[in-house]
Amino acid sequence: MKHVMDTLKINEEIARKFMAVEKTLDSACSPCELFEILLQQLGEVFNIPYVWLTFVSRAGEKEMAARLSLTDTIKEQVGILDEAYFAEIFPQPAIPVLANENVSRFYKLFPKSRKYFLKSIAVVPLTVHERLIGSLNLGDALRERYSAKMDTSLLQQLAGKISEHLGKMVGQEDELPADSDPALRRSGEDPGVSGLE
Secondary structure (H helix, E strand, O other), rough: OOOHHHHHHHHHHHHHHHHHHHHHHHHHHOOHHHHHHHHHHHHHHHHOEEEEEEEEEEEOOOOOOHHHHOOHHOOOOOOEEEEEHHHOOOOOOOOOOOOOOOOOHHHHHOOOOOOOOOOOEEEEEEOOOOEEEEEEEEEEOOOOOOOOOOOHHHHHHHHHHHHHHHHHHOOOOOOOOOOOOHHOOOOOOOOEEEEOO
């Protein structure tokens, strides 16, 4: 019984931290500011050593970092990857992927100028107007930090908040047309996962 109560307390604390991070996003007035706050807060609140973004690269489209007017500082924390690889990463487009085995397959997500010593990773899909634009990536040198068995519902909730804010900042007419590939579209609210700790 004590173990169950301890687990509940831990989960409640994790949920509280997520809510705190989500609340800080309300002060953002631009995509750049949103991502600055997001990366800083996740690193500080959850003590995550490696937090970065990866954006989808699509032929014939302007680079996402430029479309969102990101600063050079944020660009240093951004990787660029072909959309075909994202389709491989996310078997279910709306569900974050957590792993602590064969993590080398995620190295392509790294920013060009950075390398991270990872033993576990969480890759969270990000969308704008139901279109996949990339991922929020959380990495740790601790193997037990993330695993495929963990619940992802809180990460999904955070991704939803990010998408909501971006949707208000970026109009549908602003070079973000609907995705032609249904496999890369966000699909409703799926059950997911809870722990960053």
